Amino acid sequence: MDSELVLELRRQEQQRGTGALTVGDGAFHLVEGAxxxxECRRATGLDRMAMTAGLTDAEGWRRARAAAAVIRTMTGRKSKGLFLYLALDRGRANLAMARHRLEGIEEDLEV
Incomplete structure (x- = not known):
């Protein structure tokens, strides 16, 4: 990923930007900086983009995917069409609030 793009994504994260950041033939869709x-016709996958941007590593991505599978099993949800990966800053994040906000997003989403 281009270093200018990484810098812009980090700036959007800090400013909690919402909208679409168009890049070449694709776009990153942001909500409050996340x-x-x-989307991109040539993209190799969100996992690689997140790792290249330094948002996670391979083990973190694997754990997140495993957790999503467990949650789908526990809730009885069969859909595999959407996967949310939330990276939190350990020193600043409020896990309970993050879960609450994600539940709200989940209720509002239509896939």
Whole structure:
């Protein structure tokens, strides 16, 4: 990923930007600074983009995917069409509030 793009994504994260950041033939969709979707005909996958940007590492991504599978099993949800990955700053994040906000997003989403 281009270093200018990484800097812009980090700036959007700090400013809690919402909207679409168009890049080439694709776009990053942001909500309050978080990447909620990415689209590109040539993209190799969101996992690689997140790792290249330094948002997670391979083990963190694997754990998140495993947790999503467990949650789908526990809730009885069969859909595999949407996967949200939330990266929190350990020193600043409020896990309970993050869960609460994600539940609100989940209720409002239509896939």
């Amino acid at each position: 990447i909620v979707a990415a």
